[in-house]
Amino acid sequence: MRPFDYYRPEVFEEAFRWLLLPEKKVLPLAGATDLIPMVRDGLWQPDVVVDIKGLPGMGDLVVTEEGLRVGAAVRMTELVHHPLVNSTPWNLLAQAAAAMGNEQIRNRATLGGNLCTASPAADSAPALLTLEAQALIRGPEGERRVPIASFFVGPRKTVLQKGELLVGVLIPALPEGTAGTYVKLSRRKAGDLAIVGVAALASPRNGGYEWRLALGAVAPTPIRAPEAEAALNAGHDAAAIERAMHCAFDACCPIDDVRASAAYRRAMVGRITQRAIEGVLERLS
Amino acid sequence: MLHEITLNINGEPYPVVVKSHYTLARVLREQLGLTGTKIGCxxxxxxxxTVLLDxxxxxSCLVLAVEAEGHEIETVESLSRGGDLHPLQKAFIEHNAIQCGFCTPGMLMSSKALLARNPHPTEEEVREALVGNLCRCTGYVRIVDAVLDVGSPVLEAES
Known part of the structure; x- marks a missing residue:
């Protein structure tokens, strides 16, 4: 593995100093489960890595007036088991975290890392899209918030500018009676990346439900499927679910890769959407 | 870049000087001679x-050695003390849950962690806990049987 220097700052000012080192390739390090294989394969060639796990607030998992705040360095295993995340409706995030990787990976991998790696197949992304989370970003100039829907700009690309760090996400509170599910199709039952991942969420509104759907691994970034949501908002009978499946099919633009062909992904996205919707309906009843 | 650190491994402090990019797996094997931990993919x-961190x-191939400072590391070497095999090791032998043995240290450590948090796992739970441990010889059945066979009171007495 190509050598690099390692720093673990405890204050943001120092982290930004390292991140903005001139003429050096500097990468933030969180769980390292993506970074180490990428460096080993020569795809990333950092001169310096900055471990962000010692920075204030990075490990937070707290409820504020605005909702649930999850620090960027919170590990997947923590999300799976933490009582705050498991409480409805945020448990959609716990489901997504449980679907990711395997036990060893989840014990190291962080939510921030899963988002910043920005794989189109990131399991946490569809969940956070339907939860309408905000990305909390901090840079030398201050803090800014970006809706998760705008955070991803392409495969492995985010809105983060040089020197900026994702410090966490903020998940707004949702009405009581909200239910969500994450359904993942992969080559084996566990321990693989998604071929298709679908998050569905329904919140009580005006005597009916407001639906949100998000698709992973079937477009350059994880995406919402607004037409499919609209199809369900009028009522989620069998015909509406059928329409939502077709809308999800129309919303996706997958690629061929080692895990599945684009055609297979397209063929499956409707069915996985149906399963996610039915999963929500089971939880609502 | 060098880091002078102390790693807590199997209850013992190990002072060691590591390079930034050295993984815990590499330092365990090459600098500390703890070759029970295998490096595969x-x-x-x-x-x-697989090792236990806290x-x-x-x-351990995805953890930098420098990141492991301040944490409790357990390797397969911790299982048998004074010549007595750990109940999991005995069960692996009794069930012939080993062929080439390369995956065994990792299987044992994942199984130990499972039984510590869930002393009576179902077959499904054992398989779930071992998703991240590949065996290319035995087909997993004997490994799963061995883990299921280990009685919880023994482990509880040990911890």
């Missing part, structure tokens, strides 16, 4: 390098 897929199984 170096990609977090195979689990041969009781939780991790791939």
């Amino acid at each position: 170096e990609n977090g897929e195979c689990g041969a390098c 009781g939780a199984p991790v791939n």
Whole structure:
């Protein structure tokens, strides 16, 4: 593995100093489960890595007036088991975290890392899209918030500018009676990346439900499927679910890769959407 | 860049000087001679390098040695003390849950962590806990049987 220097700052000012080192390739390090294989394969060639796990607030998992705040360095295993995340409706995030990787990976991998790696197949992304989370970003100039829907700009690309760090996400509170599910199709039952991942969420509104759907691994970034949501908002009978499946099919633009062909992904996205919707309906009843 | 650190491994302090980019797996094997931990894929897929970090199984090939400072590391060498095999090791032998043995240290450490948090796992739970440990010889059945066979009171007495 190509050598690099390692720093673990405890204050943001120092982290930004390292991140903005001139003429050096500097990468933030969180769980390292993506970074180490990428460096080993020569795809990333950092001169310096900055471990962000010692920075204030990075490990937070707290409820504020605005909702649930999850620090960027919170590990997947923590999300799976933490009582705050498991409480409805945020448990959609716990489901997504449980679907990711395997036990060893989840014990190291962080939510921030899963988002910043920005794989189109990131399991946490569809969940956070339907939860309408905000990305909390901090840079030398201050803090800014970006809706998760705008955070991803392409495969492995985010809105983060040089020197900026994702410090966490903020998940707004949702009405009581909200239910969500994450359904993942992969080559084996566990321990693989998604071929298709679908998050569905329904919140009580005006005597009916407001639906949100998000698709992973079937477009350059994880995406919402607004037409499919609209199809369900009028009522989620069998015909509406059928329409939502077709809308999800129309919303996706997958690629061929080692895990599945684009055609297979397209063929499956409707069915996985149906399963996610039915999963929500089971939880609502 | 060099880091002068102390790693807490199997209850013992190990002062060691590591390079920034050295993984825990590499330092365990090459600098500390703890070669029970195996290095397989170096990609977090195979689990041969599984060790416990503060009781939780991790791939030591995906942890920088410098990151492991201040944490309790347990390797397969911790299982048998004074010549007595750990109940899991005995069960693996009794069930012939080993062929080439390369995956065994990782299997044992993942199993130990499972039984510590869930002394009576179902077959499904054992399989779930071992998703990140690949075996290319035995087909898993005997490994799963061995883990299921280990009685919880023995482990509780040990911890």
